[in-house]
Amino acid sequence: MHLATLPCLYSFAVLGPTLTLALHQPQAQVHPKPIIIDTDIYSDVDDLGALAIANVLSNFGLAELKGVVISTGSEYGALTVDVSLPRSSVRLACKVEWDETNMAAKAVNTYYGNGHMKIGAIRPLTQETFVDRWGWQLGEYASKVAHHFPRALRNATQTPSPLTLYREILADAAVNSLTVISIGFLTNLADLLESGMDEISPATGADLISHKVAELVVMGGNYPSGWEYNFAGVDPKVAHRVISNWPKNVPITYSGYELGSQIWTGQHLAQEAPVDSPVLAAYQWYGDRCNTTLKSYDPVTVLYGFLGLGGRAKLGIAPMFEYANADGYNSVNAVDGINTWVEDASVRNQHWLRLRPDVTVSDIEELLNRLLVQSPRAAEGRHGEIIEDMLRSQLRI
Numbered sequence: 001m002h003l004a005t006l007p008c009l010y011s012f013a014v015l016g017p018t019l020t021l022a023l024h025q026p027q028a029q030v031h032p033k034p035i036i037i038d039t040d041i042y043s044d045v046d047d048l049g050a051l052a053i054a055n056v057l058s059n060f061g062l063a064e065l066k067g068v069v070i071s072t073g074s075e076y077g078a079l080t081v082d083v084s085l086p087r088s089s090v091r092l093a094c095k096v097e098w099d100e101t102n103m104a105a106k107a108v109n110t111y112y113g114n115g116h117m118k119i120g121a122i123r124p125l126t127q128e129t130f131v132d133r134w135g136w137q138l139g140e141y142a143s144k145v146a147h148h149f150p151r152a153l154r155n156a157t158q159t160p161s162p163l164t165l166y167r168e169i170l171a172d173a174a175v176n177s178l179t180v181i182s183i184g185f186l187t188n189l190a191d192l193l194e195s196g197m198d199e200i201s202p203a204t205g206a207d208l209i210s211h212k213v214a215e216l217v218v219m220g221g222n223y224p225s226g227w228e229y230n231f232a233g234v235d236p237k238v239a240h241r242v243i244s245n246w247p248k249n250v251p252i253t254y255s256g257y258e259l260g261s262q263i264w265t266g267q268h269l270a271q272e273a274p275v276d277s278p279v280l281a282a283y284q285w286y287g288d289r290c291n292t293t294l295k296s297y298d299p300v301t302v303l304y305g306f307l308g309l310g311g312r313a314k315l316g317i318a319p320m321f322e323y324a325n326a327d328g329y330n331s332v333n334a335v336d337g338i339n340t341w342v343e344d345a346s347v348r349n350q351h352w353l354r355l356r357p358d359v360t361v362s363d364i365e366e367l368l369n370r371l372l373v374q375s376p377r378a379a380e381g382r383h384g385e386i387i388e389d390m391l392r393s394q395l396r397i
């Protein structure tokens with residue numbers, strides 16, 4: 001049943017040129033997709049870039065961000081997410097009292113200001129900060145963003161746990177409606193999958209997933225087989241448990257190491273981002289001596305999560321991704337985290353992504369870069385179809 005809902009996106013492509021007419025209608029009806037992002041924000045700044053892109057795409061009406069859950073214990077993760085993501089109107093109202101003369105405060109206060117964002121942070125919370133013990137080049141950004149940009153969340157202790165937030169959002173969601181985008185470790189998803197009934201819902205976690213999740217999109221693994229950090233780097237056992245026990249009726253789409261590692265973004269932030277952008281600041285703090293050019297594992301995954309296979313014809317966005325396999329499943333080794341694709345014609349709910357043949361790496365880089373530098377007000381007063389401005393002609397329908 002779930003599988004039947006995905007391929008219908010293809011029909012946009014089939015309709016082709018006639019849909020350009022829709023771009024000129026004043027109110028293109030685009031149904032925002034409900035999305036949850038599960039992130040290991042803390043070390044690599046591409047999580048923050050991915051969240052910024054999610055926010056810009058939400059502003060253009062492509063999706064409704066229901067919440068962000070965090071799988072890393074540092075309190076600076078939740079505080080950073082709060083800085084860089086949509087304010088609820090309630091929070092915004094409180095923050096209007098901030099000193100208007102403080103440019104940074106004013107800018108971040110209204111930064112991406114349009115949503116009702118809930119954040120769930122894993123416990124125990126720590127005050128750990130990132131040190132690049134591999135290359136001794138990359139810097140730490142999360143504590144700096146948390147301390148130098150205004151935020152509504154005073155302390156990460158005020159957040160619910162990821163499990164609570166997941167169960168609340170799933171319990172409230174319409175049947176087969178949610179897209180879960182996992183751009184970090186699978187710890188929170190393992191907790192959800194293995195959870196029993198509680199005061200939030202009489203359903204088990206597996207039942208909630210089976211009934212409410214339309215698709216799980218995972219940045220993790222290397223395809224068809226290999227080593228990748230989100231599966232293997234910290235806790236291979238949780239990756240193994242989630243991937244092997246995930247309900248068979250819910251599609252999983254993998255965005256692998258081999259896809260994100262060829263896509264470099266962030267190179268134009270200093271020239272093109274608003275000066276008070278937390279994205280610019282975070283990339284400069286993280287990048288090697290201010291080199292903000294980074295691989296884009298998480299941003300490309302979020303882009304797919306929002307657009308799906310079909311692109312968004314009504315917004316003038318052509319399809320960009322396709323499945324690289326017809327069938328089979330991913331097997332993650334619980335000890336070393338290495339994933340191996342197993343051929344099996346009877347399993348059809350798992351796929352890994354690649355770019356369509358007519359889409360180049362630089363097309364995707366250009367699109368992601370444009371999204372990263374959008375002002376928080378880019379979508380204000382504009383209909384969703386204006387996102388077309390941001391796309392090179394070959395990505396348009």
Ligand SMILES: *[C@@H]1O[C@H](CO)[C@@H](O)[C@H](O)[C@H]1NC(C)=O
Binds near residue numbers: 075154155157
């Ligand atoms: C959050 O609260 C804890 C516990 O009271 C405290 O130790 C920590 O310093 C606080 N963090 C921030 C960023 O204020």
Ligand SMILES: *[C@@H]1O[C@H](CO)[C@@H](O)[C@H](O)[C@H]1NC(C)=O
Binds near residue numbers: 291293
């Ligand atoms: C910045 O980093 C990228 C990727 O590692 C590299 O290709 C580029 O040469 C660097 N730029 C500078 C100015 O060092």
